[in-house]
Amino acid sequence: MSGMMLSGIYKIADVVVQITSLYDEVQNLCADYRSDEKPLLHISISQEDIEAEGVKSDQEREREGLPEFHFEASYLETLAVYRKLATQLIPSGVLLMHGSVIAVDGEAYLFTALSGTGKSTHVRLWRELFGERAVMINDDKPLIRVGSETSIVYGTPWDGKHHLSTNTSVPLRAIIHLQRDTTNHIEPQIPAQMLPTLLQQTFLPKNGAVGMQVLSLLDTLSRQVKFYNLHCNMEPEAARIAYEGMH
Amino acid sequence: MRRNKNIVMRTVCGVPFLIREGDANVEMDKIITLNETAAWLWETMGGGDFTPEMLAEKLVAEYDVTKEDARRDVSAFISNLQEHGCLE
DSSP states (O other): OOSOOEEEEEEETTEEEEEEESSSHHHHHTGGGBOOSOOSEEEEOOHHHHHHHHHHHHHHHHHTTOOOOOOOHHHHHHHHHHHHHHHHHGGGTEEEBOSEEEEETTEEEEEEOSTTSSHHHHHHHHHHHHGGGEEEEESSOOEEEEOSSOEEEEOOSOOTTTTOBOSOEEEEEEEEEEEEOSSOEEEEEOHHHHHHHHHHHBOOOSSSTTHHHHHHHHHHHHTTSEEEEEEEOSSTHHHHHHHHHTO | OOBOTTEEEEEETTEEEEEETTOOSOOGGGOEEOOHHHHHHHHHHOSSOOOHHHHHHHHHHHSSOOHHHHHHHHHHHHHHHHHTTOBO
16 A cells, blocks of 8 residues: 555546545546546545455355455455445435346346346347447446436446446336346346345445435336346347347 | 334335334345235234234134134234334
């Protein structure tokens, strides 16, 4: 650590935020989102935040049965920044949902599932099928602004290990729960069927008076987007069947 | 017995559940989701005192169940509520 604080201003999900960090990794990560507007939010990271993030990562890996892994402090800081940002965005009606988002013809589809199910693989099939009609919004942790009429999904710098994202926003058409199977089929879900998945995949701060806000945003979201359950294999036709099942 | 007045029923995505009122810091593992019958029982308890027997009788009147099944369902629901501090 250099002992110097680094700072940058970024516009993420239409909110201008100043990020003050100990390492430059998070500043580099956010480079595509630089802004010269006046920041509305200020996020500053301490050594304690980074250590707490390390503990959380260890616990998560243990819960998911993954082997222990030592993450660099600079990487843990990127997570700590996003945790603070996502927490502060909730009162403005913005949710962080774990999933891979692709837009086709200007409408976004969010695929969500447990890690390792193959979201990114399926979304890659969509890119191959739709070519220039498709825009990769975010491969891992998009933000959703829940409005009174429509919900908008945003690209963010936290875009997964292959760094697939675009600094843009698109109306969210559907949220699809993905399950690996030998054959491909898709069926609509009612919100109540989708709720356990939504609760599992939506960021909910442990400390903060915002839990009910998250639930109420999910309730609003469920009236604006369509839900589906997709069983799919990794063959190219999985993408075609998924798309056609939603049109 | 009676309902804990700090516990309220809310509905999200069509799913009824119980939550501690004013507890904005919701922890998902502390949310108690209810099925249709449980939600109906919670409503039926109202704000006043009740006994399991009273509830079982109302359940028989409302739903097509035997007295025996109603007593068993009410008893299971009440134990669940007590376990989560939803009754006083």
